[in-house]
Amino acid sequence: MLFLNYEQLADQFVVAIFPFYALAAAAVFVLRRRQPDRPRPVRVWGYPVVPLLFVVATFIILGNALREHPSGTGLAFGGILLGVPVYWWWLRDRKAEGPA
DSSP: OTTOOHHHHHHHHHHHHHHHHHHHHHHHHHHHHHOTTSOOSSOOTTTTHHHHHHHHHHHHHHHHHHHHSHHHHHHHHHHHHHHHHHHHHHHHHHHHHOOO
16 A cells, blocks of 8 residues: 555455455355245346356456556455465354354
């Protein structure tokens, strides 16, 4: 944060948050597969084509960002990946505590 201007920070934020938008769209497929009988109060327009197109487009955009700005995009992805072991540790810790 100390070495970037506002535009660079905004770009980093967008690159860092965009994979999670894709994961949210992909979660629609997982939810429908795992819980097919669950009521759907909100319908996904154009399912399965529209969410699939969004996920594919997101990966294309992120791939382009990685190609055009490898250092900044790689730094953002690295920050996200650093959170994976922390999440695993948190899950392990919660399982050790038992049900609340």
